[in-house]
Amino acid sequence: xxxxxxxxxxxxxxxxxxxxxxxxxxxxxxxxxxxxxxxxxxxxxxxxxxxxxxxxxxxxxxxxxxxxxxxxxxxxxxxxxxxxxxxxxxxxxxxxxxxxxxxxxxxxxxxxxxxxxxxxxxxxxxxxxxxxxxxxxxxxxxxxxxxxxxxxxxxxxxxxxxxxxxxxxxxxxxxxxxxxxxxxxxxxxxxxxxxxxxxxxxxxxxxxxxxxxxxxxxxxxxxxxxxxxxxxxxxxxxxxxxxxxxxxxxxxxxxxxxxxxxxxxxxxxxxxxxxxxxxxxxxxxxxxxxxxxxxxxxxxxxxxxxxxxxxxxxxxxxxxxxxxxxxxxxxxxxxxxxxxxxxxxxxxxxxxxxxxxxxxxxxxxxxxxxxxxxxxxxxxxxxxxxxxxxxxxxxxxxxxxxxxxxxxxxxxxxxxxxxxxxxxxxxxxxxxxxxxxxxxxxxxxxxxxxxxxxxxxxxxxxxxxxxxxxxxxxxxxxxxxxxxxxxxxxxxxxxxxxxxxxxxxxxxxxxxxxxxxxxxxxxxxxxxxxxxxxxxxxxxxxxxxxxxxxxxxxxxxxxxxxxxxxxxxxxxxxxxxxxxxxxxxxxxxxxxxxxxxxxxxxxxxxxxxxxxxxxxxxxxxxxxxxxxxxxxxxxxxxxxxxxxxxxxxxxxxxxxxxxxxxxxxxxxxxxxxxxxx
Amino acid sequence: xxxxxxxxxxxxxxxxxxxxxxxxxxxxxxxxxxxxxxxxxxxxxxxxxxxxxxxxxxxxxxxxxxxxxxxxxxxxxxxxxxxxxxxxxxxxxxxxxxxxxxxxxxxxxxxxxxxxxxxxxxxxxxxxxxxxxxxxxxxxxxxxxxxxxxxxxxxxxxxxxxxxxxxxxxxx
Amino acid sequence: xxxxxxxxxxxxxxxxxxxxxxxxxxxxxxxxxxxxxxxxxxxxxxxxxxxxxxxxxxxxxxxxxxxxxxxxxxxxxxxxxxxxxxxxxxxxxxxxxxxxxxxxxxxxxxxxxxxx
Numbered sequence: 001x002x003x004x005x006x007x008x009x010x011x012x013x014x015x016x017x018x019x020x021x022x023x024x025x026x027x028x029x030x031x032x033x034x035x036x037x038x039x040x041x042x043x044x045x046x047x048x049x050x051x052x053x054x055x056x057x058x059x060x061x062x063x064x065x066x067x068x069x070x071x072x073x074x075x076x077x078x079x080x081x082x083x084x085x086x087x088x089x090x091x092x093x094x095x096x097x098x099x100x101x102x103x104x105x106x107x108x109x110x111x112x113x114x115x116x117x118x119x120x121x122x123x124x125x126x127x128x129x130x131x132x133x134x135x136x137x138x139x140x141x142x143x144x145x146x147x148x149x150x151x152x153x154x155x156x157x158x159x160x161x162x163x164x165x166x167x168x169x170x171x172x173x174x175x176x177x178x179x180x181x182x183x184x185x186x187x188x189x190x191x192x193x194x195x196x197x198x199x200x201x202x203x204x205x206x207x208x209x210x211x212x213x214x215x216x217x218x219x220x221x222x223x224x225x226x227x228x229x230x231x232x233x234x235x236x237x238x239x240x241x242x243x244x245x246x247x248x249x250x251x252x253x254x255x256x257x258x259x260x261x262x263x264x265x266x267x268x269x270x271x272x273x274x275x276x277x278x279x280x281x282x283x284x285x286x287x288x289x290x291x292x293x294x295x296x297x298x299x300x301x302x303x304x305x306x307x308x309x310x311x312x313x314x315x316x317x318x319x320x321x322x323x324x325x326x327x328x329x330x331x332x333x334x335x336x337x338x339x340x341x342x343x344x345x346x347x348x349x350x351x352x353x354x355x356x357x358x359x360x361x362x363x364x365x366x367x368x369x370x371x372x373x374x375x376x377x378x379x380x381x382x383x384x385x386x387x388x389x390x391x392x393x394x395x396x397x398x399x400x401x402x403x404x405x406x407x408x409x410x411x412x413x414x415x416x417x418x419x420x421x422x423x424x425x426x427x428x429x430x431x432x433x434x435x436x437x438x439x440x441x442x443x444x445x446x447x448x449x450x451x452x453x454x455x456x457x458x459x460x461x462x463x464x465x466x467x468x469x470x471x472x473x474x475x476x477x478x479x480x481x482x483x484x485x486x487x488x489x490x491x492x493x494x495x496x497x498x499x500x501x502x503x504x505x506x507x508x509x510x511x512x513x514x515x516x517x518x519x520x521x522x523x524x525x526x527x528x529x530x531x532x533x534x535x536x537x538x539x540x541x542x543x544x545x546x547x548x549x550x551x552x553x554x555x556x557x558x559x560x561x562x563x564x565x566x567x568x569x570x571x572x573x574x575x576x577x578x579x580x581x582x583x584x585x586x587x588x589x590x591x592x593x594x595x596x597x598x599x600x601x602x603x604x605x606x607x608x609x610x611x612x613x614x615x616x617x618x619x620x621x622x623x624x625x626x627x628x629x630x631x632x633x634x635x636x637x638x639x640x641x642x643x644x645x646x647x648x649x650x651x652x653x654x655x656x657x658x659x660x661x662x663x664x665x666x667x668x669x670x671x672x673x674x675x676x677x
Numbered sequence: 678x679x680x681x682x683x684x685x686x687x688x689x690x691x692x693x694x695x696x697x698x699x700x701x702x703x704x705x706x707x708x709x710x711x712x713x714x715x716x717x718x719x720x721x722x723x724x725x726x727x728x729x730x731x732x733x734x735x736x737x738x739x740x741x742x743x744x745x746x747x748x749x750x751x752x753x754x755x756x757x758x759x760x761x762x763x764x765x766x767x768x769x770x771x772x773x774x775x776x777x778x779x780x781x782x783x784x785x786x787x788x789x790x791x792x793x794x795x796x797x798x799x800x801x802x803x804x805x806x807x808x809x810x811x812x813x814x815x816x817x818x819x820x821x822x823x824x825x826x827x828x829x830x831x832x833x834x835x836x837x838x839x840x841x842x843x844x845x846x847x848x849x
Numbered sequence: 850x851x852x853x854x855x856x857x858x859x860x861x862x863x864x865x866x867x868x869x870x871x872x873x874x875x876x877x878x879x880x881x882x883x884x885x886x887x888x889x890x891x892x893x894x895x896x897x898x899x900x901x902x903x904x905x906x907x908x909x910x911x912x913x914x915x916x917x918x919x920x921x922x923x924x925x926x927x928x929x930x931x932x933x934x935x936x937x938x939x940x941x942x943x944x945x946x947x948x949x950x951x952x953x954x955x956x957x958x959x960x961x962x963x964x965x
Contacts, residue, residue, distance in 0.1 A: 647961060648962060648963040649957070649961055650882075651873070651875075652774075655774060655777065655781070658781050661785060662781055662788065665789055666784075669791060669792045686852045686853055687853055694857070698865070698868075701864070701868040704868070704884055705871060705885060710880050713884055717884050720888065720891070724891055724894075727858075732902065733898050733901070733902070736898060736924055736927055739931060740931070744891070747935060748938050751939065751942060752884060755946065774875065779875070781871075782867045782870055783867075785870070790863060797854075797855050797856045798854065801855070803903050803904070805902050805904050809901070809921070818924070822921065823922075826929060830928075830929055830933075833932065833933065837936030837940055838939070840939070840940045841939040841942075841943040844944060
């Protein structure tokens with residue numbers, strides 16, 4: 001398969017975006033929504049097939065070598081060359097398969113989920129654009145192209161979170177996502193600049209002046225940073241800052257829970273499977289920098305572990321099914337960063353892959369439940385749904401077990417890899433081992449809160465929604481183009497129905513993948529050798545054999561699930577019910593993110609506004625206006641003072657002339673001629 | 678003072694000069710406009726005499742004819758027409774300008790005198806030929822060497838005539 | 850005539866000039882101010898003639914204007930000054946007449962329409 005197919009992989013989703021965006025509404029009238037949906041799925045599926053073929057070509061080689069497909073020149077001035085070029089290597093192909101594969105499934109799911117939307121084509125336009133941007137991010141061979149993709153997915157995330165823009169809360173959430181991401185982007189840009197500075201400062205020649213392309217930059221960067229380890233830490237921390245913004249690590253995680261205001265397929269694709277993993281991709285690309293800086297790696301480990309723990313605790317205080325999954329995502333991303341901090345970058349990618357499967361599955365399943373329950377998202381109104389939604393129930397149970405780390409399913413293997421590498425290695429010093437043990441604890445917590453979710457939704461003693469008031473029958477309006485409340489809320493006489501086939505088919509596929517992928521990929525270090533055929537250049541071969549770790553993992557998963565089942569087997573406990581004043585204090589605090597979000601808002605949003613107002617009133621009104629008006633009034637006053645000479649009286653003028661004459665002659669007499677000859 | 682003899686010419690000149698100075702002061706000092714005008718007339722006559730001592734006879738005659746004969750008559754006509762004779766028309770208030778003006782005038786006088794005169798004290802003999810001021814010579818110079826300024830002045834006088842007629846008309 | 854130093858004529862001319870200047874500053878009637886201006890012009894005339902008579906030309910060597918000509922030049926100046934003075938008086942008094950038609954008194958301090 002010719003590697004130039006990589007252009008097609010990127011261009012097909014862009015083509016889909018253009019068709020959906022420009023011709024969408026008119027096509028919708030002519031061929032109907034179903035056909036339009038198929039038209040939206042097709043480019044992604046085609047890219048997936050092409051990706052498969054390219055991967056096969058790579059995999060057939062003994063040692064998968066990176067192939068660079070070069071396009072034209074983009075920026076080439078003053079000794080800095082940034083061309084358009086794509087890289088076909090195991091890391092990019094893995095991500096391509098995930099993005100297009102899971103993406104195609106989610107597109108298929110969305111054709112049913114968004115079937116009642118008036119802005120059907122707009123949704124798919126954005127979704128296709130997102131896939132295109134994400135592909136640019138992973139396929140680009142240099143950091144600026146990655147950054148273009150980075151910004152592109154940020155933009156699409158903003159557009160999709162605020163899809164139902166008529167509701168202000170959604171637009172605020174979209175703004176928050178974009179702005180918090182910007183903070184990370186700033187850090188990332190500084191890292192990029194620092195890389196160029198360091199390489200050119202050390203006067204190391206780079207092939208063809210491509211200072212930011214991976215193949216040309218990394219060897220030069222290694223040489224430069226070995227001589228200057230402090231710079232390695234600086235660059236690593238800046239890059240991690242960018243990753244923390246995109247991958248929702250503490251303290252830049254605050255946008256992810258609010259992002260649940262978007263439609264559920266968006267949450268599944270963007271905020272579970274693909275965009276939020278961009279940070280891990282970045283760390284994998286630039287892993288040499290982290291290998292050379294144990295300090296930065298320790299920071300990454302610590303932040304990852306803290307985030308994992310923090311988010312897991314908060315998940316216990318959430319009653320919205322999507323919010324639980326959102327915090328779960330944040331927590332699992334923390335795991336991936338623990339792996340990267342410990343030096344086992346491939347383990348982070350492994351978890352990316354398995355997490356994509358089961359988290360997308362969980363989100364789509366939650367979407368199915370929400371769809372079946374008339375868009376009710378509060379778990380306190382669910383209960384005993386297993387008998388009404390069998391397929392959803394089955395697949396979601398597979399996902400829950402996978403994320404909990406039940407042995408045999410994919411999540412177990414990836415978590416094992418992470419925790420083992422973290423505990424067994426000392427690249428990041430003591431923090432690595434501490435993070436590993438913390439991760440083990442979080443695994444138990446994960447099992448417990450996921451168990452909570454499953455029990456509250458599918459099991460329990462009673463169907464809690466029956467307790468809601470029964471609404472009088474009223475006609476549904478056609479169109480449903482207002483907010484996603486869709487005109488009719490959950491009522492007591494609701495009958496949940498299983499979702500259509502285009503929604504449960506992706507669930508089934510993802511369930512199969514969640515179950516089996518781990519086993520297949522873990523055989524004999526296959527994934528590690530796939531991504532890093534020659535091992536890590538600086539750290540060499542990493543250990544991840546920790547005695548008895550498997551047993552501890554079994555115990556953690558088992559205990560967590562057991563606890564979850566036991567606490568919630570009777571349905572909703574009174575202490576977590578609809579009356580929130582009865583909640584335990586820690587739970588209420590957790591529900592409030594322990595005050596962190598409020599702190600951030602007050603400090604930065606309100607604080608920023610105060611600074612702006614202060615600057616405006618001081619600088620603008622007093623300094624600038626004062627200077628301008630001051631010069632005007634000063635001139636006027638001076639003119640007024642001078643005006644007093646113009647009395648119009650001739651005698652005064654004559655006297656002034658005489659005075660002037662005296663002065664003049666006196667000057668000549670005394671100063672020029674020194675008192676006469 | 679450099680040595681110069683007290684000759685008759687000097688005494689004559691001193692007398693004329695004294696008269697001129699007195700009448701000049703009189704022009705400024707009198708409240709009555711008519712008396713100022715008459716002092717000025719006297720001043721002009723004395724000047725004409727001084728011109729004669731300088732051997733500039735043509736100039737002396739022209740001074741009498743033009744200045745006293747035309748200009749001062751015009752002044753006196755205007756004074757008569759405007760009825761300015763009465764001194765109470767302009768009662769001077771105590772004006773600082775008077776004191777300041779006189780002081781400045783005296784200062785200026787001393788300054789210029791100090792600047793100019795010391796270097797010229799030695800020059801006591803005239804250098805021009807004695808008939809330089811005769812009408813023949815003046816006329817010759819006027820119509821040969823200085824004919825262009827002469828024509829220009831004639832245009833100026835024409836403009837003056839037109840202007841004064843325009844100003845004097847009652848209705849434009 | 851010989852025997853009278855040049856400085857004497859110049860001193861007289863200076864005195865008359867200064868008197869005229871002081872008169873312009875002091876007096877408030879436009880007519881008298883005019884007369885003082887005439888006084889000043891006459892002082893200048895006297896100075897010109899004195900210099901013409903005494904042939905005082907500091908630039909002797911290498912000037913195109915021969916010494917002999919300075920006598921005539923002085924008198925020419927005086928003629929022109931007289932002509933200008935005459936024209937000026939005619940027009941000036943015409944202006945004063947025109948103003949007097951509008952106002953009753955002529956006090957130069959009250960003619961301050963140019964104030965600004």
